[in-house]
Amino acid sequence: MYRHLDPGPPPPASSEATARVMRRTKRTGTAPEIALRKALHARGLRFVVDQAPPGTNRRRRVDVLLRGAKIAVFVDGCFWHSCPEHSTTPKANREWWQRKLLGIVLRDRDTDVQLAEAGWLVVRVWEHEAPADAAERIRALVRSRIT
Ligand SMILES: [Zn+2]
Numbered sequence: 001m002y003r004h005l006d007p008g009p010p011p012p013a014s015s016e017a018t019a020r021v022m023r024r025t026k027r028t029g030t031a032p033e034i035a036l037r038k039a040l041h042a043r044g045l046r047f048v049v050d051q052a053p054p055g056t057n058r059r060r061r062v063d064v065l066l067r068g069a070k071i072a073v074f075v076d077g078c079f080w081h082s083c084p085e086h087s088t089t090p091k092a093n094r095e096w097w098q099r100k101l102l103g104i105v106l107r108d109r110d111t112d113v114q115l116a117e118a119g120w121l122v123v124r125v126w127e128h129e130a131p132a133d134a135a136e137r138i139r140a141l142v143r144s145r146i147t
Contacts, residue, residue: 014092
């Protein structure tokens with residue numbers, strides 16, 4: 001059973017740069033998400049956005065759902081989801097940030113398991129990936145799942 005690692009209340013932002021990062025929390029329709037949606041659309045793929053598939057946790061919305069192929073796509077920000085190439089931990093309030101970012105990664109993996117158990121193929125696209133490359137990868141997966 002998964003339990004969210006609660007890092008406690010956020011510390012006061014130590015600098016304007018950190019404050020900016022903290023404000024940039026996950027919303028739907030971020031620039032990388034919109035770029036991916038356009039690239040998918042240009043390839044004739046149809047999808048719905050920001051929904052949880054039936055039978056899964058309503059609070060874990062998926063960025064892009066390709067319902068026919070049962071593919072769930074997330075566009076993960078490099079900072080918040082600890083991309084292996086660009087992850088950083090702010091120096092100030094370091095321990096709080098470590099718990100916070102670890103909690104997000106654990107929740108992501110738990111979401112992956114829940115979706116897989118409901119029959120969905122989970123695809124995670126990093127914010128730093130070229131939208132056209134990601135869209136090609138997804139198109140190939142759609143083809144392999146719809147025969
Ligand atoms: Zn990255």
